[in-house]
Amino acid sequence: MLKYEHIMFDMDGTFIDSRNFHGLAFQRYFKSLGKAVDMEAVKDALGVTVADIFHRIGITGAEEERAFDHLAEFYKTGAADDLIAQIPFGPHAKETFRVLHQAGYRMSIVTNSFTELAEKILELHELQEYFAEVAGADRHSLDKEGRCRAILGKYGVAADRALYVGDAERDIEIANTIGCDACFADVPIGWAKDPEALVHRLAPAYVIRGLGELQALLT
Template identity: 25%
Template sequence: MAVKAVLFDIDGTLVDSNDFHVAAWQEVFRGIGATFDDQTVHDQIGKGADMLVPTLLPDLDEAEHQKLGSAQGAIFKDRFIDRVKPFPGAHDLLARVRDDGIRVVLASSASAEQRDHYVDLLDARVLISKTTTADDVENTKPAPDIFAVALGKLDGVSADEVLVIGDTPYDIEAARKSGIATIAVRSGKFTDQALRAAGAIKLYDDVAALLDDYDASPIAAASATVEPR
Protein backbone atom coordinates (compact mmCIF):
# COMPACT_ATOMS: atom_id res chain seq x y z
CA MET A 1 0.00 0.00 0.00
CA ALA A 2 1.27 3.47 -0.87
CA VAL A 3 2.77 5.63 1.84
CA LYS A 4 0.62 8.70 2.41
CA ALA A 5 2.43 10.22 5.42
CA VAL A 6 5.82 10.12 7.12
CA LEU A 7 5.94 10.78 10.85
CA PHE A 8 9.28 12.28 11.85
CA ASP A 9 10.72 12.23 15.34
CA ILE A 10 12.65 15.46 15.97
CA ASP A 11 15.28 15.11 18.72
CA GLY A 12 18.20 12.99 17.52
CA THR A 13 16.55 12.49 14.14
CA LEU A 14 16.18 15.93 12.55
CA VAL A 15 18.21 17.94 15.08
CA ASP A 16 21.39 17.07 16.98
CA SER A 17 20.09 17.42 20.53
CA ASN A 18 20.46 14.11 22.36
CA ASP A 19 23.77 14.92 24.05
CA PHE A 20 22.34 18.22 25.27
CA HIS A 21 19.35 16.41 26.75
CA VAL A 22 21.74 14.07 28.55
CA ALA A 23 23.64 17.06 29.96
CA ALA A 24 20.42 18.71 31.17
CA TRP A 25 19.25 15.51 32.84
CA GLN A 26 22.63 15.04 34.51
CA GLU A 27 22.35 18.49 36.05
CA VAL A 28 18.90 17.63 37.38
CA PHE A 29 20.08 14.33 38.82
CA ARG A 30 23.10 15.90 40.48
CA GLY A 31 20.75 18.39 42.10
CA ILE A 32 18.99 15.59 43.97
CA GLY A 33 22.17 13.62 44.70
CA ALA A 34 21.59 10.91 42.08
CA THR A 35 24.59 9.67 40.11
CA PHE A 36 24.47 7.98 36.71
CA ASP A 37 27.07 7.70 33.97
CA ASP A 38 26.29 9.48 30.73
CA GLN A 39 25.64 6.25 28.81
CA THR A 40 22.99 5.16 31.31
CA VAL A 41 21.17 8.45 30.87
CA HIS A 42 21.65 8.45 27.10
CA ASP A 43 20.09 5.01 26.86
CA GLN A 44 16.84 6.52 28.18
CA ILE A 45 16.78 9.50 25.80
CA GLY A 46 13.74 9.31 23.57
CA LYS A 47 11.43 8.82 26.53
CA GLY A 48 9.63 11.69 28.23
CA ALA A 49 10.11 12.36 31.92
CA ASP A 50 7.06 10.19 32.70
CA MET A 51 8.95 7.17 31.37
CA LEU A 52 12.61 8.14 31.86
CA VAL A 53 12.52 9.11 35.53
CA PRO A 54 10.74 5.96 36.80
CA THR A 55 13.23 3.80 34.93
CA LEU A 56 16.22 5.43 36.63
CA LEU A 57 14.60 6.40 39.94
CA PRO A 58 11.80 3.91 40.53
CA ASP A 59 11.12 4.98 44.12
CA LEU A 60 9.93 8.48 43.20
CA ASP A 61 6.25 9.30 42.89
CA GLU A 62 4.47 10.91 39.95
CA ALA A 63 4.70 14.40 41.41
CA GLU A 64 8.48 14.03 41.58
CA HIS A 65 8.59 12.75 38.00
CA GLN A 66 6.81 15.91 36.87
CA LYS A 67 9.00 18.15 39.01
CA LEU A 68 12.22 16.67 37.62
CA GLY A 69 10.86 16.79 34.08
CA SER A 70 10.02 20.48 34.45
CA ALA A 71 13.50 21.15 35.84
CA GLN A 72 15.14 19.35 32.91
CA GLY A 73 13.02 21.31 30.44
CA ALA A 74 13.99 24.60 32.04
CA ILE A 75 17.70 23.76 32.03
CA PHE A 76 17.54 22.58 28.43
CA LYS A 77 15.79 25.78 27.37
CA ASP A 78 18.10 28.11 29.30
CA ARG A 79 21.43 26.48 28.53
CA PHE A 80 21.22 24.19 25.54
CA ILE A 81 18.45 24.72 23.03
CA ASP A 82 20.24 27.57 21.27
CA ARG A 83 23.20 25.23 20.69
CA VAL A 84 21.11 22.62 18.89
CA LYS A 85 21.69 22.44 15.13
CA PRO A 86 19.73 20.64 12.41
CA PHE A 87 21.37 17.57 10.97
CA PRO A 88 22.63 18.07 7.41
CA GLY A 89 19.91 17.15 4.96
CA ALA A 90 17.05 17.46 7.46
CA HIS A 91 15.24 20.31 5.70
CA ASP A 92 15.89 18.79 2.28
CA LEU A 93 14.49 15.41 3.30
CA LEU A 94 11.31 17.01 4.63
CA ALA A 95 11.02 18.94 1.37
CA ARG A 96 11.62 15.82 -0.75
CA VAL A 97 8.90 13.91 1.09
CA ARG A 98 6.45 16.81 0.78
CA ASP A 99 7.28 17.29 -2.91
CA ASP A 100 6.44 13.62 -3.50
CA GLY A 101 2.91 14.35 -2.31
CA ILE A 102 3.42 12.63 1.04
CA ARG A 103 2.28 14.39 4.20
CA VAL A 104 5.06 15.43 6.58
CA VAL A 105 4.21 15.10 10.27
CA LEU A 106 6.43 16.00 13.23
CA ALA A 107 5.49 13.39 15.81
CA SER A 108 7.33 14.42 18.96
CA SER A 109 6.69 14.62 22.69
CA ALA A 110 8.68 17.85 22.91
CA SER A 111 6.95 20.85 24.42
CA ALA A 112 5.03 23.15 22.09
CA GLU A 113 7.72 25.79 22.63
CA GLN A 114 10.49 23.38 21.63
CA ARG A 115 8.48 22.18 18.63
CA ASP A 116 8.01 25.74 17.38
CA HIS A 117 11.71 26.46 17.87
CA TYR A 118 12.69 23.40 15.86
CA VAL A 119 10.18 24.09 13.09
CA ASP A 120 11.82 27.49 12.62
CA LEU A 121 15.32 26.03 12.96
CA LEU A 122 14.51 23.56 10.18
CA ASP A 123 12.82 26.26 8.07
CA ALA A 124 10.00 23.76 7.73
CA ARG A 125 6.81 25.65 8.46
CA VAL A 126 5.50 25.37 4.89
CA LEU A 127 6.54 21.71 4.65
CA ILE A 128 4.64 20.32 7.62
CA SER A 129 1.10 18.99 7.52
CA LYS A 130 0.59 18.16 11.23
CA THR A 131 2.52 18.10 14.51
CA THR A 132 2.21 16.60 17.97
CA THR A 133 3.58 17.72 21.34
CA ALA A 134 3.64 16.48 24.92
CA ASP A 135 0.34 18.29 25.47
CA ASP A 136 -1.39 15.85 23.12
CA VAL A 137 -0.68 12.69 25.10
CA GLU A 138 -0.93 11.12 28.51
CA ASN A 139 2.12 8.90 28.09
CA THR A 140 5.27 9.46 26.03
CA LYS A 141 7.31 6.93 24.05
CA PRO A 142 7.63 3.97 24.14
CA ALA A 143 3.87 4.17 24.76
CA PRO A 144 2.09 4.44 21.41
CA ASP A 145 0.21 7.66 22.26
CA ILE A 146 2.29 10.06 20.15
CA PHE A 147 1.92 8.08 16.96
CA ALA A 148 -1.70 7.21 17.66
CA VAL A 149 -2.49 10.91 18.03
CA ALA A 150 -0.53 11.78 14.89
CA LEU A 151 -2.37 9.10 12.95
CA GLY A 152 -5.67 10.38 14.27
CA LYS A 153 -4.89 13.83 12.83
CA LEU A 154 -4.52 12.33 9.35
CA ASP A 155 -8.08 11.82 8.22
CA GLY A 156 -8.49 8.76 6.05
CA VAL A 157 -4.92 7.51 6.51
CA SER A 158 -4.34 4.07 8.02
CA ALA A 159 -1.30 2.77 9.90
CA ASP A 160 -0.13 0.69 6.93
CA GLU A 161 -0.01 3.86 4.82
CA VAL A 162 2.45 5.56 7.20
CA LEU A 163 6.16 5.31 7.99
CA VAL A 164 8.01 6.61 11.04
CA ILE A 165 11.55 7.94 10.94
CA GLY A 166 13.23 7.94 14.34
CA ASP A 167 16.52 7.46 16.14
CA THR A 168 15.70 5.52 19.30
CA PRO A 169 14.36 2.06 20.14
CA TYR A 170 11.49 3.87 21.85
CA ASP A 171 10.39 5.49 18.58
CA ILE A 172 10.36 2.08 16.95
CA GLU A 173 8.54 0.37 19.82
CA ALA A 174 5.90 3.10 20.02
CA ALA A 175 5.36 2.98 16.26
CA ARG A 176 5.13 -0.81 16.27
CA LYS A 177 2.42 -0.68 18.95
CA SER A 178 0.51 1.65 16.59
CA GLY A 179 0.96 -0.73 13.66
CA ILE A 180 3.47 1.55 11.90
CA ALA A 181 6.86 0.53 10.46
CA THR A 182 9.98 2.56 11.28
CA ILE A 183 13.10 3.57 9.37
CA ALA A 184 15.83 4.19 11.97
CA VAL A 185 18.76 6.61 11.82
CA ARG A 186 21.95 6.15 13.81
CA SER A 187 22.35 9.87 14.54
CA GLY A 188 20.84 9.41 18.00
CA LYS A 189 23.82 7.18 18.90
CA PHE A 190 21.90 4.01 19.66
CA THR A 191 23.41 0.72 18.58
CA ASP A 192 22.34 -1.14 15.47
CA GLN A 193 21.53 -4.09 17.70
CA ALA A 194 19.11 -2.02 19.79
CA LEU A 195 17.45 -0.47 16.75
CA ARG A 196 17.08 -3.79 14.94
CA ALA A 197 15.85 -5.57 18.06
CA ALA A 198 13.13 -2.93 18.42
CA GLY A 199 12.00 -3.71 14.87
CA ALA A 200 13.49 -1.10 12.50
CA ILE A 201 12.85 -2.09 8.88
CA LYS A 202 15.97 -0.30 7.63
CA LEU A 203 18.91 1.64 9.11
CA TYR A 204 20.67 4.75 7.80
CA ASP A 205 23.53 6.70 9.34
CA ASP A 206 21.46 9.89 9.36
CA VAL A 207 18.80 11.77 7.41
CA ALA A 208 21.37 12.87 4.82
CA ALA A 209 22.15 9.22 4.07
CA LEU A 210 18.43 8.49 3.79
CA LEU A 211 18.02 11.41 1.40
CA ASP A 212 20.95 10.16 -0.71
CA ASP A 213 19.32 6.72 -0.91
CA TYR A 214 15.80 8.10 -1.22
CA ASP A 215 14.95 6.39 -4.51
CA ALA A 216 15.84 2.99 -3.05
CA SER A 217 14.34 3.68 0.38
CA PRO A 218 11.03 2.37 1.77
CA ILE A 219 9.58 5.86 1.26
CA ALA A 220 10.17 5.84 -2.49
CA ALA A 221 7.48 3.25 -3.14
CA ALA A 222 5.00 6.07 -2.57
CA SER A 223 6.48 8.43 -5.11
CA ALA A 224 4.94 6.81 -8.16
CA THR A 225 1.56 6.14 -6.58
CA VAL A 226 0.64 9.16 -4.46
CA GLU A 227 -0.80 12.17 -6.23
CA PRO A 228 0.91 15.49 -5.34
CA ARG A 229 -1.22 17.75 -3.19
Protein backbone atom coordinates (compact mmCIF):
# COMPACT_ATOMS: atom_id res chain seq x y z
CA MET A 1 0.00 0.00 0.00
CA LEU A 2 1.26 3.46 -0.90
CA LYS A 3 1.93 5.85 1.97
CA TYR A 4 -0.05 8.62 0.24
CA GLU A 5 -2.77 8.90 -2.37
CA HIS A 6 -1.42 12.17 -3.77
CA ILE A 7 1.88 14.04 -3.58
CA MET A 8 1.95 17.76 -4.35
CA PHE A 9 5.24 19.45 -5.18
CA ASP A 10 6.27 23.05 -5.17
CA MET A 11 8.61 23.76 -8.09
CA ASP A 12 10.94 26.76 -7.70
CA GLY A 13 13.59 26.09 -5.06
CA THR A 14 12.22 22.62 -4.35
CA PHE A 15 13.50 20.78 -7.40
CA ILE A 16 14.62 23.49 -9.86
CA ASP A 17 17.14 26.28 -9.37
CA SER A 18 15.25 29.01 -11.18
CA ARG A 19 16.50 32.33 -9.82
CA ASN A 20 18.81 33.05 -12.74
CA PHE A 21 16.24 31.77 -15.25
CA HIS A 22 13.49 34.09 -14.01
CA GLY A 23 15.84 37.05 -14.14
CA LEU A 24 16.88 36.33 -17.72
CA ALA A 25 13.38 35.41 -18.88
CA PHE A 26 11.71 38.52 -17.47
CA GLN A 27 14.46 40.73 -18.85
CA ARG A 28 13.89 39.22 -22.32
CA TYR A 29 10.15 39.51 -21.91
CA PHE A 30 10.28 43.18 -20.94
CA LYS A 31 12.58 43.84 -23.88
CA SER A 32 9.93 42.30 -26.16
CA LEU A 33 7.54 44.93 -24.78
CA GLY A 34 10.02 47.66 -25.63
CA LYS A 35 11.09 48.20 -22.02
CA ALA A 36 14.76 48.21 -21.12
CA VAL A 37 15.01 46.80 -17.59
CA ASP A 38 18.15 46.31 -15.54
CA MET A 39 18.78 42.69 -14.53
CA GLU A 40 19.20 43.61 -10.87
CA ALA A 41 15.84 45.36 -10.91
CA VAL A 42 14.25 42.17 -12.23
CA LYS A 43 15.94 39.92 -9.65
CA ASP A 44 14.98 42.28 -6.82
CA ALA A 45 11.33 41.90 -7.85
CA LEU A 46 11.29 38.10 -7.81
CA GLY A 47 9.35 36.30 -5.08
CA VAL A 48 6.17 38.39 -5.36
CA THR A 49 3.18 38.21 -7.72
CA VAL A 50 3.67 38.84 -11.41
CA ALA A 51 1.37 41.85 -10.99
CA ASP A 52 3.75 43.27 -8.38
CA ILE A 53 6.68 42.77 -10.75
CA PHE A 54 4.78 44.63 -13.47
CA HIS A 55 4.00 47.50 -11.11
CA ARG A 56 7.63 47.85 -10.08
CA ILE A 57 8.59 48.09 -13.75
CA GLY A 58 5.87 50.65 -14.37
CA ILE A 59 3.28 48.49 -16.15
CA THR A 60 -0.22 49.26 -14.84
CA GLY A 61 -3.86 49.58 -15.91
CA ALA A 62 -4.85 48.39 -19.37
CA GLU A 63 -1.19 47.86 -20.22
CA GLU A 64 -0.98 45.39 -17.35
CA GLU A 65 -3.80 43.24 -18.73
CA ARG A 66 -2.16 43.15 -22.16
CA ALA A 67 1.15 42.29 -20.53
CA PHE A 68 -0.38 39.26 -18.77
CA ASP A 69 -1.70 37.92 -22.07
CA HIS A 70 1.62 38.56 -23.73
CA LEU A 71 3.52 36.79 -20.93
CA ALA A 72 1.41 33.65 -21.30
CA GLU A 73 2.05 33.67 -25.05
CA PHE A 74 5.72 34.39 -24.44
CA TYR A 75 6.06 31.06 -22.65
CA LYS A 76 3.66 29.03 -24.79
CA THR A 77 5.19 30.05 -28.13
CA GLY A 78 8.73 29.14 -27.18
CA ALA A 79 10.28 32.58 -26.69
CA ALA A 80 12.07 31.35 -23.56
CA ASP A 81 12.58 27.70 -24.52
CA ASP A 82 16.35 28.01 -24.72
CA LEU A 83 16.46 29.42 -21.19
CA ILE A 84 14.02 26.82 -19.86
CA ALA A 85 16.10 23.99 -21.29
CA GLN A 86 19.07 25.21 -19.25
CA ILE A 87 17.28 25.36 -15.86
CA PRO A 88 19.27 23.24 -13.39
CA PHE A 89 17.41 20.53 -11.51
CA GLY A 90 18.30 19.37 -8.03
CA PRO A 91 20.29 16.12 -7.79
CA HIS A 92 18.20 13.01 -8.46
CA ALA A 93 15.00 15.04 -8.92
CA LYS A 94 14.09 13.66 -12.33
CA GLU A 95 14.94 10.11 -11.28
CA THR A 96 12.79 10.52 -8.16
CA PHE A 97 9.74 11.55 -10.18
CA ARG A 98 10.20 8.51 -12.43
CA VAL A 99 10.57 6.14 -9.47
CA LEU A 100 7.53 7.51 -7.62
CA HIS A 101 5.43 7.43 -10.80
CA GLN A 102 6.40 3.83 -11.45
CA ALA A 103 5.53 2.98 -7.85
CA GLY A 104 1.99 4.21 -8.53
CA TYR A 105 1.96 7.62 -6.88
CA ARG A 106 -0.29 10.32 -8.33
CA MET A 107 1.60 13.63 -8.30
CA SER A 108 0.87 17.28 -9.02
CA ILE A 109 2.77 20.54 -9.27
CA VAL A 110 1.54 23.54 -7.25
CA THR A 111 3.62 26.60 -8.05
CA ASN A 112 3.52 30.37 -7.98
CA SER A 113 4.92 30.46 -11.49
CA PHE A 114 2.48 30.80 -14.40
CA THR A 115 0.85 27.50 -15.36
CA GLU A 116 2.06 28.01 -18.94
CA LEU A 117 5.64 28.25 -17.73
CA ALA A 118 5.41 25.27 -15.39
CA GLU A 119 3.93 23.13 -18.15
CA LYS A 120 6.66 24.18 -20.56
CA ILE A 121 9.36 23.31 -18.00
CA LEU A 122 7.91 19.83 -17.57
CA GLU A 123 7.55 19.41 -21.34
CA LEU A 124 11.09 20.45 -22.25
CA HIS A 125 12.58 18.33 -19.48
CA GLU A 126 10.35 15.36 -20.45
CA LEU A 127 8.57 15.12 -17.12
CA GLN A 128 4.97 15.93 -18.05
CA GLU A 129 3.84 12.28 -18.02
CA TYR A 130 4.54 12.04 -14.30
CA PHE A 131 2.09 14.72 -13.14
CA ALA A 132 -1.69 14.61 -13.06
CA GLU A 133 -2.11 18.37 -12.52
CA VAL A 134 -0.10 21.55 -12.93
CA ALA A 135 -1.61 24.34 -10.83
CA GLY A 136 0.14 27.66 -11.37
CA ALA A 137 -0.67 31.08 -9.97
CA ASP A 138 -3.33 33.20 -11.61
CA ARG A 139 -2.76 36.80 -12.62
CA HIS A 140 -3.09 38.42 -9.24
CA SER A 141 -3.17 35.69 -6.62
CA LEU A 142 -0.63 33.49 -4.87
CA ASP A 143 -3.39 31.31 -3.38
CA LYS A 144 -1.44 28.07 -3.20
CA GLU A 145 -3.64 26.83 -0.39
CA GLY A 146 -6.73 27.12 -2.56
CA ARG A 147 -5.05 25.29 -5.42
CA CYS A 148 -3.91 22.47 -3.13
CA ARG A 149 -7.43 22.09 -1.75
CA ALA A 150 -8.86 22.08 -5.28
CA ILE A 151 -6.55 19.27 -6.37
CA LEU A 152 -7.43 17.10 -3.38
CA GLY A 153 -11.11 17.80 -3.96
CA LYS A 154 -10.88 16.91 -7.65
CA TYR A 155 -9.35 13.52 -6.93
CA GLY A 156 -11.35 12.82 -3.77
CA VAL A 157 -8.26 12.60 -1.56
CA ALA A 158 -8.57 13.16 2.18
CA ALA A 159 -6.00 15.65 3.44
CA ASP A 160 -4.39 13.11 5.77
CA ARG A 161 -3.68 10.90 2.73
CA ALA A 162 -1.71 13.62 0.94
CA LEU A 163 1.84 14.94 1.14
CA TYR A 164 3.03 18.42 0.21
CA VAL A 165 6.73 18.89 -0.62
CA GLY A 166 8.12 22.43 -0.56
CA ASP A 167 11.17 24.51 0.26
CA ALA A 168 9.66 27.62 1.86
CA GLU A 169 7.90 28.53 5.07
CA ARG A 170 4.62 29.20 3.29
CA ASP A 171 4.63 25.69 1.79
CA ILE A 172 4.83 24.04 5.19
CA GLU A 173 2.22 26.42 6.63
CA ILE A 174 -0.17 25.46 3.83
CA ALA A 175 0.31 21.75 4.48
CA ASN A 176 -0.32 22.24 8.20
CA THR A 177 -3.43 24.34 7.56
CA ILE A 178 -4.91 21.86 5.10
CA GLY A 179 -4.07 18.91 7.32
CA CYS A 180 -1.78 17.01 4.98
CA ASP A 181 1.73 15.87 5.84
CA ALA A 182 4.52 18.33 5.03
CA CYS A 183 7.94 17.52 3.66
CA PHE A 184 10.42 20.38 3.96
CA ALA A 185 13.04 20.35 1.22
CA ASP A 186 15.99 21.88 3.05
CA VAL A 187 18.07 22.01 -0.11
CA PRO A 188 20.83 24.35 -1.35
CA ILE A 189 18.55 25.81 -4.04
CA GLY A 190 15.71 26.50 -1.58
CA TRP A 191 14.21 29.87 -0.66
CA ALA A 192 13.82 29.40 3.11
CA LYS A 193 15.60 32.17 5.01
CA ASP A 194 15.99 30.29 8.31
CA PRO A 195 15.51 26.53 7.81
CA GLU A 196 16.28 25.64 11.43
CA ALA A 197 13.66 28.04 12.76
CA LEU A 198 11.16 26.80 10.18
CA VAL A 199 11.56 23.19 11.29
CA HIS A 200 11.32 24.14 14.97
CA ARG A 201 8.17 26.23 14.54
CA LEU A 202 6.26 24.23 11.92
CA ALA A 203 7.42 20.65 12.64
CA PRO A 204 7.11 19.12 9.16
CA ALA A 205 6.64 15.35 9.04
CA TYR A 206 9.81 14.99 6.99
CA VAL A 207 12.93 17.04 6.35
CA ILE A 208 15.00 16.09 3.32
CA ARG A 209 18.34 17.42 2.08
CA GLY A 210 17.67 16.36 -1.50
CA LEU A 211 14.69 15.14 -3.48
CA GLY A 212 16.31 11.75 -3.92
CA GLU A 213 15.64 11.00 -0.26
CA LEU A 214 11.96 10.65 -1.09
CA GLN A 215 12.67 7.37 -2.81
CA ALA A 216 13.67 5.73 0.46
CA LEU A 217 10.87 7.41 2.41
CA LEU A 218 8.04 6.51 0.05
CA THR A 219 8.97 3.30 -1.79
